[in-house]
Amino acid sequence: xxxxxxxxxxxxxxxxxxxxxxxxxxxxxxxxxxxxxxxxxxxxxxxxxxxxxxxxxxxxxxxxxxxxxxxxxxxxxxxxxxxxxxxxxxxxxxxxxxxxxxxxxxxxxxxxxxxxxxxxxxxxxxxxxxxxxxxxxxxxxxxxxxxxxxxxxxxxxxxxxxxxxxxxxxxxxxxxxxxxxxxxxxxxxxxxxxxxxxxxxxxxxxxxxxxxxxxxxxxxxxxxxxxxxxxxxxxxxxxxxxxxxxxxxxxxx
Numbered sequence: 001x002x003x004x005x006x007x008x009x010x011x012x013x014x015x016x017x018x019x020x021x022x023x024x025x026x027x028x029x030x031x032x033x034x035x036x037x038x039x040x041x042x043x044x045x046x047x048x049x050x051x052x053x054x055x056x057x058x059x060x061x062x063x064x065x066x067x068x069x070x071x072x073x074x075x076x077x078x079x080x081x082x083x084x085x086x087x088x089x090x091x092x093x094x095x096x097x098x099x100x101x102x103x104x105x106x107x108x109x110x111x112x113x114x115x116x117x118x119x120x121x122x123x124x125x126x127x128x129x130x131x132x133x134x135x136x137x138x139x140x141x142x143x144x145x146x147x148x149x150x151x152x153x154x155x156x157x158x159x160x161x162x163x164x165x166x167x168x169x170x171x172x173x174x175x176x177x178x179x180x181x182x183x184x185x186x187x188x189x190x191x192x193x194x195x196x197x198x199x200x201x202x203x204x205x206x207x208x209x210x211x212x213x214x215x216x217x218x219x220x221x222x223x224x225x226x227x228x229x230x231x232x233x234x235x236x237x238x239x240x241x242x243x244x245x246x247x248x249x250x251x252x253x
Contacts, residue, residue: 043061
């Protein structure tokens with residue numbers, strides 16, 4: 001009997017094969033469940049610390065930064081974002097490849113695709129900095145993380161522009177639906193982002209009771225709509241799979 005190396009018969013089979021839809025759900029559920037857990041724990045066990053503001057007026061909801069800065073909430077949040085961040089880089093690369101395929105002969109759209117990719121990376125890096133570097137430890141780094149994360153709005157705007165072009169020349173009903181979902185979530189995110197900024201400024205200027213609660217609630221909606229925006233990858237790559245496999249003999253380096 002001829003001897004063959006162990007496992008050589010199945011060497012061309014994928015080592016890992018995950019439907020993109022499952023990856024999208026996992027990627028979004030990690031920060032979602034982590035955020036919900038942090039807010040619930042903060043309200044149940046650290047209510048006074050989580051809802052305290054420098055104005056010392058009644059407040060009934062913790063801001064996200066307050067909810068994730070306590071213990072054990074901070075460890076739950078760091079664990080969630082740590083696992084969440086790697087697939088986010090993968091999804092950003094998948095979208096860049098998708099846009100290059102759709103706009104292979106259009107330089108302006110190619111450049112916009114590259115900018116959208118860089119903004120996606122910037123948003124993810126900013127989220128990691130906000131998560132792992134607190135304002136009490138290194139304020140300048142934490143502030144830089146916040147500035148990078150704010151790029152999420154520009155990322156959403158560029159994505160909507162690209163998908164408006166895709167929808168304009170596409171006959172696919174799914175691509176039209178994807179564009180409409182993205183546009184609605186972008187507008188929703190922008191509106192409540194402006195509203196959150198208004199309530200935050202008003203709280204700091206007048207120290208009115210309950211205003212910071214409205215800010216915190218708007219902040220929740222901004223973050224949730226951002227998660228929902230990224231969840232649209234579920235439909236954009238519904239028929240695709242993520243695989244780790246051995247390359248064909250002729251393509252090995």
